[in-house]
Amino acid sequence: MKEELHFALYAIKKNIQSSAELRTSFLMNVFGMAINNVAFIVLWVFFVQSVGVIGGWTAADIVGLQGFTALCYGLSLTFSGGIKRLPDYVANGSFDRFMLSPKNILVRVATSAFGASGVGDIVFGVTCLVIYGVLIHASIAQALLIVLLVALSTVLFFAVVVVIYSVSFLFTDATYIVNGIFELFLTPSLFHGGAFQGAIRGFFMFIVPALLVGTIPVEIVKDLSMEKLAIVGAFTVIWSVLAIKIFNRAVRRYESSNFMTFGG
Amino acid sequence: MKEIRLANKIIKTLIKDRIQYPGRLFADTSSLVARCGVLLLLYSYVFKLNNGVVNGATFDVVAWSMFFYFSFSVLGLSSISRRIMNDVTSGHVEVFLSKPIVYLSYRAWWAIGTGIYPFLVVTPLGALALALTVGIPQTMTTTLFISTFVAAFIGAIALTLLVYSILGLFAFWIEDASPVFWVVDKAVMILGGSYLPIALFPDFMYKVALYSPFGASVFVTHTAYESWASVWYKLIGIQLFWILVLGTVTYLMFSKAVKKVSVNGG
Amino acid sequence: MSQNSIVVTSLSKTFSFPVKSATAGWVKNLFSPEMREIIAVGGVSFSVKAGERIAFIGPNGAGKSTTIKMLTGILFPTSGTVSVLGLDPTKDRKKLAYRIGTVFGQRSQLFPNLPLTDSLEFFGVMYGMSDTDIKARVLELVGLFDLASFIDQPVRKLSLGQRMRAEVAAALIHRPEIIFLDEPTIGLDVVAKKILRDLLITINKEEKVTIFLTSHDVGDIESLCDRTIVINHGMVINDLPTKELARAFAYEKHIDLIPKTSFKKFPTLPAGSSYFLKNKDKITVTVDINKLSVQDSLKKLLELFEVEDVDVYNTELETTIRHIYERDSPRQ
Numbered sequence A: 001m002k003e004e005l006h007f008a009l010y011a012i013k014k015n016i017q018s019s020a021e022l023r024t025s026f027l028m029n030v031f032g033m034a035i036n037n038v039a040f041i042v043l044w045v046f047f048v049q050s051v052g053v054i055g056g057w058t059a060a061d062i063v064g065l066q067g068f069t070a071l072c073y074g075l076s077l078t079f080s081g082g083i084k085r086l087p088d089y090v091a092n093g094s095f096d097r098f099m100l101s102p103k104n105i106l107v108r109v110a111t112s113a114f115g116a117s118g119v120g121d122i123v124f125g126v127t128c129l130v131i132y133g134v135l136i137h138a139s140i141a142q143a144l145l146i147v148l149l150v151a152l153s154t155v156l157f158f159a160v161v162v163v164i165y166s167v168s169f170l171f172t173d174a175t176y177i178v179n180g181i182f183e184l185f186l187t188p189s190l191f192h193g194g195a196f197q198g199a200i201r202g203f204f205m206f207i208v209p210a211l212l213v214g215t216i217p218v219e220i221v222k223d224l225s226m227e228k229l230a231i232v233g234a235f236t237v238i239w240s241v242l243a244i245k246i247f248n249r250a251v252r253r254y255e256s257s258n259f260m261t262f263g264g
Numbered sequence B: 001m002k003e004i005r006l007a008n009k010i011i012k013t014l015i016k017d018r019i020q021y022p023g024r025l026f027a028d029t030s031s032l033v034a035r036c037g038v039l040l041l042l043y044s045y046v047f048k049l050n051n052g053v054v055n056g057a058t059f060d061v062v063a064w065s066m067f068f069y070f071s072f073s074v075l076g077l078s079s080i081s082r083r084i085m086n087d088v089t090s091g092h093v094e095v096f097l098s099k100p101i102v103y104l105s106y107r108a109w110w111a112i113g114t115g116i117y118p119f120l121v122v123t124p125l126g127a128l129a130l131a132l133t134v135g136i137p138q139t140m141t142t143t144l145f146i147s148t149f150v151a152a153f154i155g156a157i158a159l160t161l162l163v164y165s166i167l168g169l170f171a172f173w174i175e176d177a178s179p180v181f182w183v184v185d186k187a188v189m190i191l192g193g194s195y196l197p198i199a200l201f202p203d204f205m206y207k208v209a210l211y212s213p214f215g216a217s218v219f220v221t222h223t224a225y226e227s228w229a230s231v232w233y234k235l236i237g238i239q240l241f242w243i244l245v246l247g248t249v250t251y252l253m254f255s256k257a258v259k260k261v262s263v264n265g266g
Numbered sequence C: 001m002s003q004n005s006i007v008v009t010s011l012s013k014t015f016s017f018p019v020k021s022a023t024a025g026w027v028k029n030l031f032s033p034e035m036r037e038i039i040a041v042g043g044v045s046f047s048v049k050a051g052e053r054i055a056f057i058g059p060n061g062a063g064k065s066t067t068i069k070m071l072t073g074i075l076f077p078t079s080g081t082v083s084v085l086g087l088d089p090t091k092d093r094k095k096l097a098y099r100i101g102t103v104f105g106q107r108s109q110l111f112p113n114l115p116l117t118d119s120l121e122f123f124g125v126m127y128g129m130s131d132t133d134i135k136a137r138v139l140e141l142v143g144l145f146d147l148a149s150f151i152d153q154p155v156r157k158l159s160l161g162q163r164m165r166a167e168v169a170a171a172l173i174h175r176p177e178i179i180f181l182d183e184p185t186i187g188l189d190v191v192a193k194k195i196l197r198d199l200l201i202t203i204n205k206e207e208k209v210t211i212f213l214t215s216h217d218v219g220d221i222e223s224l225c226d227r228t229i230v231i232n233h234g235m236v237i238n239d240l241p242t243k244e245l246a247r248a249f250a251y252e253k254h255i256d257l258i259p260k261t262s263f264k265k266f267p268t269l270p271a272g273s274s275y276f277l278k279n280k281d282k283i284t285v286t287v288d289i290n291k292l293s294v295q296d297s298l299k300k301l302l303e304l305f306e307v308e309d310v311d312v313y314n315t316e317l318e319t320t321i322r323h324i325y326e327r328d329s330p331r332q
Helices: A002-020 A023-051 A059-079 A081-091 A096-100 A105-110 A117-135 A140-170 A175-189 A198-207 A215-223 A226-256 B002-019 B022-049 B059-074 B079-090 B093-097 B103-134 B143-172 B178-191 B203-211 B228-264 C026-031 C064-072 C093-097 C116-126 C131-145 C160-171 C190-207 C218-224 C242-249 C294-304 C317-327
Strands: C004-019 C034-049 C053-057 C079-084 C100-104 C178-182 C210-214 C227-232 C235-241 C252-259 C273-278 C283-288 C307-314
Touching: A002 A105, A023 A059, A023 A117, A023 B178, A059 A081, A059 A117, A059 A140, A059 A215, A081 A105, A081 A140, A081 A175, A096 A105, A105 A226, A117 A140, A140 A175, A140 A215, A140 A226, A175 B022, A198 A226, A198 B022, A215 A226, B002 B022, B002 B103, B002 C116, B022 B059, B022 B103, B059 B103, B079 B093, B079 B103, B079 B143, B093 B103, B093 B228, B103 B143, B103 B228, B143 B178, B143 B228, B178 B203, B203 B228, B228 C004, C004 C064, C004 C210, C034 C064, C034 C079, C034 C210, C034 C235, C053 C064, C053 C190, C053 C218, C064 C079, C064 C093, C064 C178, C064 C210, C100 C160, C116 C131, C116 C160, C131 C160, C131 C190, C160 C178, C160 C190, C190 C210, C190 C218, C210 C218, C218 C317, C227 C242, C227 C317, C235 C242, C242 C317, C252 C294, C273 C294, C283 C294, C294 C307
Parallel strands: C053 C210, C053 C227, C100 C178, C178 C210
Antiparallel strands: C004 C034, C004 C079, C227 C235, C252 C283, C252 C307, C273 C283
8 A cells, every 4th residue: 555655656746747847838737727717716706796695605605615626626637637538548548558557557547647737726726715714714623624625525526536437448439428427527516506405406415426526615614514524524435435446347347348449 | 612612511521520429419418418507507596586587687588698608619619729729739730731722711611510510419409498498588589589699690600710710820829829728718708608697797897798809709698688689780790890800810810820831831 | 755743943941940049138039039040951953754753762851841841832942943733832832732632641631430432522522523523533543542342431440551542542532643742651561561552653654643752661762763862951962763873872782601511710801891690601791892892802702711602782772872861961
């Protein structure tokens, strides 16, 4: 286990080195992502201004939401950018080299690529959460909760991504399908949380856990709700277990099938 | 005319090509459902809280306005930027220059061709679903709407292609024009009335949406509103203005770009 | 008398690009930078007659692609004149485009997910051919290039050899008068190479298409092109029939020696000769005939070794071309 971790860190470091060499485009990536995320905040703030407080959600909460989501996305996909490449690896047969590697396959695949634009998300996410903390005059307890929740939701986010991208093994070229499913998951997590009520809220918490990434954490911090915290914790564990099981099952299936490699 | 025949052929061949990719159709549908669908759910709740009217608009009008934005985005005309950028960085643009075509119009028809199949499949289904759940607002049943909608739609296609072509053409001078692309793309998204419908725009933002080419490139979203009946000629006029201006800019940029390639290589 | 399809006179191309000066400030670097000039092509002249098969070769960076780009109108020359099929590519690029075809070994121009027929029809429309003409031409090409067995498969499923045949067929849909090929046999196996070369010879003979080929594969040059133009450092350094090329530059000969029983000793060879292969069952000696004549080398070798059999032969074209490139490399 310790060996795996050591290797993972090494792979990440190598990725960062090779990415940072393209320094200008790296900076531009970061800048671009920041713009992207700020746009969403602008939108939802205007929304609140027009429509007022809904579900107890103020403009400050929007900042918090974007912070959580950007940070989760940034942390999981920067350092494990390889997961998103899984459909490509399967489609052109390069996944085979992971199977031949002596390291844990999931770790190996995850650290095979570095998502430079994710750094922009991380910077942005941290900034938002800090601003949010200031806006709500966060207590020590709330600040600690924020940190804990970032950790939990990042693990949850990563687990869900692994499950989604494991679908890559079911098709020869799953790029569009998998990215489509990912959108179904990611997009609702960026929306104004207060507007999710009733059945929709239930769906996006327990079936597609989009709300557990950012919305519920914001509400936990606001209301110091231990009940909701327990739900997030429980589902993080559930999805993590699911992720490992599904990924391994999918790899085994890939192993045993006769996959045709295209091209000459 | 040869140009029309080629355009026709491009579109037909690309539709045929797209049909080979049912996965992509799924992606487009789920994209539409994820964004538009969830947004509509949210806003229906919001409108219920406000007794069905916000800023003078009813939910059905807002719903259709947002639907117009998202189904227009299924056309994916912004892809022309990426394609031009790729052509330039890969050097493929030179292959095109040795063929008897006008590169930009080839790429424009190509962008339409790639998006038209999912658009024609997803939009009617989406419209049907929307009509059944939300109904069709009265503003959309007038003859004025039906005739001007087509004009606004065509104008939107032309203007979108121009805006994104200009972005793509930057690749001839800047190595990585992606950040510019993101900024403009987001501007279109915000000013087009997608996640936040136009009805909820603060005043100054509405003005920017009205007079900028970014907002004008998706004016279809304005057609569902009651105000359309009184301002349609103004908006279509603004569209035409921007089409002329950006069309000239595109033409100039492209001539300069070809000259640059001819003199200094790709 | 067949006319010229390409005439190039004193063609030159200079590229200028900005260099960051370490001493100047960044403002100056941005707005009025120092310009450096590179002469990619410096005064190239040659002419090609209709129906010829030309190999246009040179080491990497020699100015080959730059010259071809000027022939097709993609690049404008800095000075000199180009005339292709009687047209000036800088003025009549579109008109010229209708009459030439291009094949890039590394770049596919076909739709990968659709059968070949779709790509062929697409190009037919692009070149303004009528529907009936396209149909007839496709049938012709299928017959000529033996495409029938895979014409209905998506292009991405084809083997590389099949795909290259398809690319060449697509480049010929509009019956061009000249076809420019850039590394068409790269990555192909021996059989596929032969098939492609034979096809190019066939269309050259039957449709009188002028072939202008760049390649690093000596087999392409030898079997396909009767004339070779060698370019290096932006200048034409040789322009002669391919057969003569080997003869003109072969200053190396190989001599194979087969022993009566086996070779036990390998003594120092006379000046001007060196061991190429040292084996108890066979020795190959390379002789520089500028330093040591065949007569003298045979005499000396037969004094040194007891042989059963002797074989004297030229080096291959490959080595000859390498010598041409090396001889022309800049003085260190």
